[in-house]
Amino acid sequence: MDQILDIVPLRSLVAVADRGGFQRAATYLNLSQAAVSQHARRLEAATGRQLVERDGRKSRFTPDGEQLLGYARRILALHDEALRSFGVESEETIVIGSTEHAAAQLLPYLTATLAKSLPDHRVRYRLDRGAALRAALAAGRLDLVLLPGVSDDPRAAVVGELELTWYSSPGWCRPSGPVPLVAFDSPCALRTSALETLAGHGIPAEIGAEANQLAGVHAAAAAGLGVALLATFGQTPEGLVARDDLPVPDPLPLSACCRQGLDPQVSGHAIRSLRRLLSAGASPSASETYKGA
Helix, strand or coil, X not given: CCCCCXXXXXXXXXXXXXXXXXXXXXXXXXXXXXXXXXXXXXXXXXXXXXCEEEECCEEEECHHHHHHHHHHHHHHHHHHHHHHHCCCCCCEEEEEEECCCCHHHHHHHHHHHHHHHCCCEEEEEEECCHHHHHHXXXXXXXXXXXXXXXXXXXXXXXXXXXXXXXXXXCCCCCCCCCEEEEEECCCCHHHHHHXXXXXXXXXXXXXXXXXXXXXXXXXXXXXXXXXXXXCCCCCCCCCCEEECCCCCCCCEEEEEEECCCCCHHHHHHHHHHHHHHHHHCCCHHHHHHCCCC
């Protein structure tokens, strides 16, 4: 038999299916779109069948393509199992996107728990604003996105709640007029929660300073420019103090949204880990709890 189904083109074929297109597969595999297209043509030459066809501005698998896709998954699984049996690890990568709100406190513990539950996966992170993370998820560049608030995406699941705390510089005093807020640029779930909490108690407020990164919010609050509402899991940021002279805000839901085609085992482990961490408060003691999880 002269025709061969090589492993690399088969991986590209599976990536096209799982990521939802050639460009997204190329981004995931760190290849050019032309390279992924060439891999598909090599498989078509080997099988003598058309595997992918144009469907308007998109591509879709033909029945022969769907049949080969099933074989490709089995071949790759056996290939990777064979390597593991000889002590050669074939790591998959899961890319998680998150806003900065709770990243410093939550992500280190999430990494530790995923290392236990998904030992064959390497975890990478992307920190960005919510809109950019949603766009990256839709483009297939992220596998899982953590977003504050409830998402209307049917693939999203609420994994817990973020307790919110008011912070200011040690010497800041609440003024007699509108309360100056330090907040992220709009749109932002924390910014909305701060404004709505104060408005709900009849307390006038105004944006005194805004920033597009968490470090900027911390710096402005530490400089006495206003009060900031933050999710910190009880770990007070350096240079700030928690305040109890403002209304207690409602906890903010945290949603996890998975990429279409993400392995259910991967998404299931990630979501369960997040729920356990958030129910434990993701504190240093919680990290000890889950070292053996």
